[in-house]
Amino acid sequence: MTHRPLVHKTAMPGLGLSAGITIAMLSIVVLLPIGALLLKGANFGLSNILEVVTRERVAASLYLSFKLALLAALFNLIFGVLLAWVLVRYRFPGKRFLDAAVDLPFALPTAVAGIALTALYAPNGAFGSVAQEIGWKIAYTQMGIFIALVFVGLPFVTRTVQPVIEEIDREVEEASATLGASRLYTLRHVILPMLMPAALTGFALALARAVGEYGSVIFIAGNIPLRTEIAPLLIVIQLEEFNYDAAAAIGIAMLVISFVMLLAINLIQIVSRRRMGHV
Amino acid sequence: MSDATLHTRRHAFRAATEEAPLLRITLIGIAVAGLAILVFAPLAVVFAEALREGWLAAVESLGNQDARSAIWLTLLITAIAVPANAAFGIAAAWFITKFDFRGKAFLITLIDLPFSVSPVVAGLCIVLLFGANSAIGGWLVANGWPIVFAIPGIVLATIFVTFPFVARELIPVMIEQGRAEEEAALTLGASGWRTFWTVTLPNIRWALLYGTLLCTARAMGEFGAVAVVSGKIRGQTATMPITIEMLYNEYLSVAAFSMAALLTALALVTLLLKTLLELRHADQLAAIRRH
Amino acid sequence: MFKSKSSRIGASLSAIALALAAAVPVHAETLLNVSYDPTRELYRDVNAAFTEKWAAEGHDAPTIETSHGGSGAQARAVIDGLSAQVVTLALASDIDKIADAGKLPADWQSRLPHNSSPYTSTIVFLVREGNPKGINDWGDLVKEGVEVITPNPKTSGGARWNYLAAWAWAEKNGQDPKEFVGQLYTHVPVLDTGARGSTTTFAQRGIGDVLLAWENEAYLALEEIGEDQFDIVVPSVSVLAEPPVAVVEGNITSDAQRELATAYLDFLYSPEGQALAFKHYYRAWDTSAAAPEDVARFPKLDLVSIEEFGGWKKVQPEHFGDGGIFDQIYTAK
Numbered sequence: 001m002t003h004r005p006l007v008h009k010t011a012m013p014g015l016g017l018s019a020g021i022t023i024a025m026l027s028i029v030v031l032l033p034i035g036a037l038l039l040k041g042a043n044f045g046l047s048n049i050l051e052v053v054t055r056e057r058v059a060a061s062l063y064l065s066f067k068l069a070l071l072a073a074l075f076n077l078i079f080g081v082l083l084a085w086v087l088v089r090y091r092f093p094g095k096r097f098l099d100a101a102v103d104l105p106f107a108l109p110t111a112v113a114g115i116a117l118t119a120l121y122a123p124n125g126a127f128g129s130v131a132q133e134i135g136w137k138i139a140y141t142q143m144g145i146f147i148a149l150v151f152v153g154l155p156f157v158t159r160t161v162q163p164v165i166e167e168i169d170r171e172v173e174e175a176s177a178t179l180g181a182s183r184l185y186t187l188r189h190v191i192l193p194m195l196m197p198a199a200l201t202g203f204a205l206a207l208a209r210a211v212g213e214y215g216s217v218i219f220i221a222g223n224i225p226l227r228t229e230i231a232p233l234l235i236v237i238q239l240e241e242f243n244y245d246a247a248a249a250i251g252i253a254m255l256v257i258s259f260v261m262l263l264a265i266n267l268i269q270i271v272s273r274r275r276m277g278h279v
Numbered sequence: 280m281s282d283a284t285l286h287t288r289r290h291a292f293r294a295a296t297e298e299a300p301l302l303r304i305t306l307i308g309i310a311v312a313g314l315a316i317l318v319f320a321p322l323a324v325v326f327a328e329a330l331r332e333g334w335l336a337a338v339e340s341l342g343n344q345d346a347r348s349a350i351w352l353t354l355l356i357t358a359i360a361v362p363a364n365a366a367f368g369i370a371a372a373w374f375i376t377k378f379d380f381r382g383k384a385f386l387i388t389l390i391d392l393p394f395s396v397s398p399v400v401a402g403l404c405i406v407l408l409f410g411a412n413s414a415i416g417g418w419l420v421a422n423g424w425p426i427v428f429a430i431p432g433i434v435l436a437t438i439f440v441t442f443p444f445v446a447r448e449l450i451p452v453m454i455e456q457g458r459a460e461e462e463a464a465l466t467l468g469a470s471g472w473r474t475f476w477t478v479t480l481p482n483i484r485w486a487l488l489y490g491t492l493l494c495t496a497r498a499m500g501e502f503g504a505v506a507v508v509s510g511k512i513r514g515q516t517a518t519m520p521i522t523i524e525m526l527y528n529e530y531l532s533v534a535a536f537s538m539a540a541l542l543t544a545l546a547l548v549t550l551l552l553k554t555l556l557e558l559r560h561a562d563q564l565a566a567i568r569r570h
Numbered sequence: 571m572f573k574s575k576s577s578r579i580g581a582s583l584s585a586i587a588l589a590l591a592a593a594v595p596v597h598a599e600t601l602l603n604v605s606y607d608p609t610r611e612l613y614r615d616v617n618a619a620f621t622e623k624w625a626a627e628g629h630d631a632p633t634i635e636t637s638h639g640g641s642g643a644q645a646r647a648v649i650d651g652l653s654a655q656v657v658t659l660a661l662a663s664d665i666d667k668i669a670d671a672g673k674l675p676a677d678w679q680s681r682l683p684h685n686s687s688p689y690t691s692t693i694v695f696l697v698r699e700g701n702p703k704g705i706n707d708w709g710d711l712v713k714e715g716v717e718v719i720t721p722n723p724k725t726s727g728g729a730r731w732n733y734l735a736a737w738a739w740a741e742k743n744g745q746d747p748k749e750f751v752g753q754l755y756t757h758v759p760v761l762d763t764g765a766r767g768s769t770t771t772f773a774q775r776g777i778g779d780v781l782l783a784w785e786n787e788a789y790l791a792l793e794e795i796g797e798d799q800f801d802i803v804v805p806s807v808s809v810l811a812e813p814p815v816a817v818v819e820g821n822i823t824s825d826a827q828r829e830l831a832t833a834y835l836d837f838l839y840s841p842e843g844q845a846l847a848f849k850h851y852y853r854a855w856d857t858s859a860a861a862p863e864d865v866a867r868f869p870k871l872d873l874v875s876i877e878e879f880g881g882w883k884k885v886q887p888e889h890f891g892d893g894g895i896f897d898q899i900y901t902a903k
Contacts, residue, residue, distance in 0.1 A: 012458065013474070014471050015378055018369075018370040018373040019378075022374045022375075025363070025370075030442060031389070033439065034396070034404055036404055036408035037407055039407075055893075056901045082309060083314070086310040089297075096558075098314060101318050102318075103496060103546075105317075105318065106497045107497075107543055108539070109520040110503060112520070119324050119775075120320055122776065124776040125775075126320070139775070140777070150317060151317055154318065155493075160451060163455070164455065167455050205391065205443075208395035211397070212395055214398060215398070219767070223722060223763065224758070224760070225761075231397075232397040235400060235403070242642070246892065255400070258392075259388065261395075266391075269384075270383070270384050406650050410650040410651055412649070428647065428652045512635050514635070528610070528766040
């Protein structure tokens with residue numbers, strides 16, 4: 001990665017146009033509004049931001065939001081890869097139906113999803129009543145938040161991994177088998193590494209989406225301070241109090257943590273891809 | 280698991296690239312059960328609630344002026360946000376996969392950023408930038424172009440939350456495909472546009488279609504960010520998700536869930552469309568994969 | 571590809587422009603009333619009745635829009651540029667915030683009768699049919715095994731009244747109010763963000779033994795969800811909630827609009843408007859045109875007004891502000 005003029009490195013056309021559209025839209029839609037938020041934070045001052053973020057309730061809610069988002073994304077990582085594998089490789093009745101259903105969490109408005117999930121998992125709901133039989137409480141506990149976050153992040157991993165599985169050359173698997181590797185060995189040491197970059201992308205997206213989720217979570221969360229209060233709710237609470245500065249402070253804290261996590265995942269990906277060479 | 284391994288070994292010749300039947304059935308079982316609990320059950324609740332008082336009540340609740348204007352508004356906003364994001368997605372994917380430059384991971388992360396911004400914060404950002412108390416917003420309002428609490432603000436919020444969808448679908452696919460085919464076409468004298476149309480686009484069209492459909496579904500359903508910038512005025516700035524919330528809060532749960540069911544149905548149609556296209560072009564798809 | 575996309579964007583943009591142009595009225599005046607959550611049903615009737623009356627007086631029939639949401643969020647929207655000509659919110663402190671932003675005069679509350687509150691309400695208990703836990707007054711809420719449903723005072727205006735009513739009862743009954751309220755919130759398993767959310771949690775999800783609710787919300791829940799499932803219990807002490815109304819001077823664009831906005835609020839005080847408020851379970855002032863049964867349903871109880879707490883300007887920061895008493899309840903262990 002030496003610093004040389006880009007035009008010399010490649011004969012590809014469209015550098016100006018594609019870079020121009022990318023940068024322009026990124027600026028107008030994303031960077032300017034977020035810049036306004038950061039400006040608000042800058043006026044508020046770093047020490048004030050830190051003071052807000054380290055308050056017991058704020059710190060607890062940030063911890064809760066990131067912890068549950070991470071758990072939900074991990075669940076989605078495993079379930080998503082499994083689902084992608086099943087949907088690409090196996091043939092069974094109703095497969096197409098299942099394939100289409102993976103996207104439904106995107107299609108349901110988050111507030112509707114929240115209401116529907118709460119109706120299901122509340123103690124008098126279809127699943128909640130069963131859970132109560134065995135002594136579990138799901139709605140209005142951290143479990144409920146976890147389920148809502150799994151729901152909103154469900155499609156990401158499956159959808160990023162699926163095309164990669166479709167692209168895998170069967171000859172690679174055959175070669176591995178011919179060389180005496182068991183099927184599980186091939187899956188673990190040949191297939192899985194090929195899926196990792198895409199799976200990580202999906203994981204990152206599911207994680208990012210879960211951290212910021214508000215609409216579906218507030219219905220099922222219970223919203224009890226220190227126990228089931230998520231960070232986005234605290235932002236809304238600060239806004240209710242006309243406290244834009246504190247709202248911006250919590251928003252910035254979430255933004256910075258998410259950004260660092262996403263950046264780390266993207267770096268891991270680029271490094272692992274480079275190590276494997278261009279697939 | 281060890282049983283399954285043994286089993287596979289025994290049939291290594293026949294099933295070198297397949298899992299043992301038992302493992303396969305278990306995996307399918309987990310997939311079906313997982314989706315049933317996580318996805319189908321909430322969906323069933325929506326439709327059951329919508330139809331609690333019969334089809335007639337459900338359909339009737341969608342016929343009034345406010346409901347119609349909400350549906351129209353949501354479609355209008357989707358019709359603006361989705362093409363904008365598709366154009367951005369193609370440009371960004373081309374830029375990122377066809378050129379080498381420093382800070383690529385950083386740029387990709389910036390594109391992902393809207394996902395990690397809570398929709399509520401996204402709304403807040405737009406209000407901070409374009410609200411009546413900001414410099415830009417004050418000037419725009421004074422000139423009769425309000426952004427916040429008007430349609431442009433809702434469009435902006437929608438583009439914001441759906442921003443990464445298309446780009447995110449295209450980038451991995453274009454990375455997998457590499458640059459060799461485009462380079463060959465260019466060497467043979469094709470123009471940039473022609474290369475894009477005849478080489479790149481056919482390769483990425485499924486990912487593009489998928490990203491666009493996803494973007495459409497998400498754009499129609501966005502609530503959090505839109506709620507902050509909409510003003511929630513019936514018949515003017517109330518989108519379908521906002522209207523659903525308003526109806527639900529008015530104890531009109533049949534009307535609320537009917538609209539939710541309609542919204543879901545609209546998304547289902549786009550998903551069905553994608554499945555149909557896949558079926559119809561299965562041969563071509565297979566050909567692309569085989570090359 | 572890019573080209574066709576951009577022309578589609580262009581077409582869409584001009585569609586927006588058309589839509590915006592179409593939204594600007596040509597003849598009849600429009601009025602936007604920004605209100606809070608529980609007034610949906612009331613203003614649906616008021617808007618219809620007022621429109622008819624205004625047209626009958628020889629004006630063009632106006633278009634009246636109403637927007638509902640949490641009282642604080644609605645006030646913020648007006649401050650950030652939502653062009654409401656009339657606000658009808660839950661708390662005077664929310665309208666004070668709009669006045670602070672310079673959109674209406676600081677003395678707005680003295681411009682209309684009864685502190686600019688055309689109707690009032692109070693906080694009552696909604697319990698399950700037959701009152702199985704025997705809840706009759708505030709003291710019963712902290713009994714072993716009782717679960718209380720109330721929204722979050724941070725996000726809901728109504729929840730602040732719930733909190734203050736409990737506080738007032740403790741003061742009048744010789745208890746340490748802070749300790750009593752603190753104890754009360756340990757009995758709360760779910761803090762919804764708004765009054766309607768709490769009603770749903772209590773009524774539809776079956777959580778909790780008692781819902782602290784606006785009186786009008788409690789009656790509405792009986793009517794909408796089922797009289798045979800719940801009972802209303804009136805405590806010995808409660809608060810006098812005065813939801814105020816005001817014309818937002820800063821958003822008035824013409825004399826005709828000011829005339830309309832003023833007439834709209836005056837209508838709320840007219841015998842007709844007052845009758846509608848009674849009909850929707852609000853305690854209004856003028857009973858002359860109201861149906862007798864609408865008036866008779868309200869039991870008498872000891873009502874404490876916000877002035878006895880020292881007014882919203884004192885109560886808001888002390889109890890509900892950042893680090894205020896409500897925050898201390900949860901963080902000080």
